[in-house]
């Protein structure tokens with residue numbers, strides 16, 4: 001983890017600036033070694049190639065000049081790339097950097113992961129039968145838990161990332177308590193699926209009836225209880241504002257946010273194509289971004305996306321709700337607090 005003075009300064013400066021993207025999610029590869037039932041990525045994995053390490057570094061330089069603050073590397077499984085250590089090392093000099101793993105690769109790539117600010121291991125439940133069946137891989141739970149514990153003991157800032165669905169809805173509160181009691185933060189995704197569309201950037205969510213949240217009242221209770229827990233305990237990585245928006249959404253179906261795709265966040269695919277979100281068509285490439293970021297074309301797209309209500313993926317809701325300068329700053333300060341807590345723990349262990 002690199003928390004240099006220069007990086008802290010850049011992050012704070014960019015968080016305070018307007019008309020800059022806060023969050024970028026870069027899908028480094030479509031390859032995945034798992035076969036999750038609610039995911040389309042693995043079945044599409046032969047369709048896209050991948051750009052080189054040098055092209056990714058060039059892209060990161062462009063994002064840096066554009067003023068992005070936070071980069072999340074996802075996939076597929078980004079740890080399947082041989083150059084993941086080099087990419088994380090480079091990105092972490094400038095951005096708050098998070099990398100995702102399904103728990104299967106983290107121990108093999110542990111030195112690479114030391115270079116990231118945060119490692120998110122996706123894990124939906126502590127019920128072995130259920131989890132292995134969601135993943136489509138026997139032993140997936142055991143592997144993921146071992147990875148989380150080892151990374152935590154090695155002072156790598158690791159968190160668990162459950163996707164909330166009908167299958168684990170009633171476990172989420174206890175699941176959160178279990179990990180946060182052990183000093184491991186939890187940040188959440190919400191099950192969603194993509195309707196077939198011709199030209200979207202890439203596909204993620206697959207429709208599985210069992211996963212779809214039918215018990216809306218229980219979902220509201222989960223949000224209320226997480227908001228209460230958050231007041232008492234560190235490591236519940238979802239803002240109260242987001243929880244309130246979800247409560248309202250599941251109670252009434254009404255959205256209290258408008259989408260800020262291509263404004264506060266955007267996505268990049270493994271070939272360097274850029275779209276406001278994965279469900280929309282690519283509108284430029286990372287190398288051409290500086291030419292179009294302030295264009296009328298992008299302004300028109302932003303207006304269109306603001307009216308859009310085609311999905312309710314939690315990360316998009318989160319970055320839409322926290323699109324202003326003050327919200328950016330509060331997220332950054334929260335993240336630094338966690339980095340600070342980790343450094344203190346490392347110092348204490350060293351005594």
Ligand code: SF4
Pocket residue numbers: 032033034035036039040041042075076077102
């Ligand atoms: S959900 Fe993640 S781990 Fe599972 S198949 Fe999709 S990309 Fe791979």
Ligand code: SF4
Pocket residue numbers: 259260261276277278279280305308309310311312313316
């Ligand atoms: S609501 Fe936003 S993130 Fe979702 S499909 Fe529409 S533009 Fe994309």
